[in-house]
Amino acid sequence: MALLIAVAADDSLREQNVGQSLQERVPGAATVDIHGLYRAHWRYLVRLAVLLVDDTPSAEDVVQDAFIALHRRSGSLRDPDAALAYLRASVVNLSRSVLRRRQVARKHLKVAEPQTVAPADDSVLVRDEHRATLVAVRALPRHQREVLVLRYWSGLSEREIAQTLGISNGAVKSAASRGIATLHRVLGGAPDA
Numbered sequence: 001m002a003l004l005i006a007v008a009a010d011d012s013l014r015e016q017n018v019g020q021s022l023q024e025r026v027p028g029a030a031t032v033d034i035h036g037l038y039r040a041h042w043r044y045l046v047r048l049a050v051l052l053v054d055d056t057p058s059a060e061d062v063v064q065d066a067f068i069a070l071h072r073r074s075g076s077l078r079d080p081d082a083a084l085a086y087l088r089a090s091v092v093n094l095s096r097s098v099l100r101r102r103q104v105a106r107k108h109l110k111v112a113e114p115q116t117v118a119p120a121d122d123s124v125l126v127r128d129e130h131r132a133t134l135v136a137v138r139a140l141p142r143h144q145r146e147v148l149v150l151r152y153w154s155g156l157s158e159r160e161i162a163q164t165l166g167i168s169n170g171a172v173k174s175a176a177s178r179g180i181a182t183l184h185r186v187l188g189g190a191p192d193a
Contacts, residue, residue, distance in 0.1 A: 032074040051149045052095035066090035136186045144179030
């Protein structure tokens with residue numbers, strides 16, 4: 001029993017020493033509060049991913065992978081305040097990867113997409129009057145959908161959207177304009193002049 005306690009204490013000291021030496025070698029490694037970011041932004045990022053990949057389990061996996069990537073790169077972030085922007089860009093990129101994998105699987109397996117069942121809390125999260133809009137947004141081309149979700153759901157500026165997606169401000173404006181025009185056409189609303 002005493003041997004187990006001694007081994008556990010030795011392992012604990014070794015972990016502390018490794019953590020200290022890592023912080024000494026990598027300046028700013030301890031300045032990114034990953035746990036705080038997780039607590040504060042997990043739901044927001046999952047909802048963002050759901051709008052991009054269309055299902056909650058995949059969205060949760062995407063967000064978890066984004067946090068893992070942030071943890072791995074937290075020591076190399078130049079600006080720890082940019083961690084949320086890094087997570088947002090990771091969620092968008094990982095969502096794209098999920099959609100690409102689905103496309104490849106459908107092409108090669110020739111299997112029909114499984115019936116999706118709405119989660120039990122779907123009616124709470126999305127009101128009936130918003131369902132048609134959500135369906136129309138999901139039918140938009142990828143760039144238009146991403147730009148509109150980041151602009152109107154996440155409330156990002158054109159510059160932030162451009163940085164997140166790695167495109168120009170003009171491409172953001174163009175995708176937003178085309179997306180809104182398509183939604184007006186599909187939903188039967190008159191476009192704003």
